[in-house]
């Protein structure tokens with residue numbers, strides 16, 4: 001009591017701590033150590049896909065029809081590795097934003113301790129994704145230079161709902177793909193385990209991100225909400241367009257130029273992205289973040 005009376009400005013609200021408490025309890029009941037849970041020993045079986053083929057950027061194109069089964073599998077393995085590498089990049093950004101957000105907040109609060117738990121999760125995830133990409137026989141895929149620099153800027157300045165909604169977008173986009181991959185028997189078993197671990201632990205992160213977005217927005221004025229809605233949409237566009245690196249095609253033994261051309265025009269893949277983001281767009285609408293200028297970027301990213 002004496003503590004809260006002497007530093008009232010840093011006490012967290014009861015509702016904020018209610019969510020964090022439940023997340024901490026859930027995390028104590030079910031968390032994974034990828035170092036021991038994932039089968040790192042068995043050599044890669046190239047008879048498997050790396051991702052559900054329907055999620056390939058070339059699925060449904062004339063090029064896909066011409067490819068052999070082995071080429072398709074090689075491609076989805078490179079694509080899965082690229083998504084994992086993009087995941088690492090994003091988790092680097094996210095960990096720094098969360099750490100900045102809780103700097104000097106009350107360490108005794110559940111929300112502070114939950115935030116550190118989330119960072120610990122992401123730290124394990126990034127190592128898991130790195131090892132997974134390596135086992136898939138992929139190089140280190142990095143986003144294009146402009147995306148890396150925009151990310152550097154965003155992680156340094158974004159705060160409140162801008163940070164948490166951008167975190168949510170990245171987590172949601174990964175979540176829908178990974179839910180399909182973890183259940184798919186055509187996908188190589190160790191990748192299914194990786195996706196399963198990520199889906200379980202990220203469901204808690206998404207709950208926190210939604211809650212934080214709502215909480216921060218409740219205190220934000222109209223101008224701030226409009227500026228942030230646009231920032232979040234631009235961040236989403238950069239994240240989504242960085243998912244699959246252009247180099248995956250050549251690394252899968254394909255004609256890079258033709259593959260990029262057909263992937264860009266692939267209506268099947270665009271509709272997969274749109275339908276998987278329906279829930280996310282509903283959330284953004286409900287909290288007032290789907291403004292007209294923001295909508296432009298979500299459409300360009302094929303999220304709506």
Ligand SMILES: [Fe+2]
Nearest residue numbers: 091122125202
């Ligand atoms: Fe993660």
Ligand SMILES: [Fe+2]
Nearest residue numbers: 122171202205
């Ligand atoms: Fe996360």
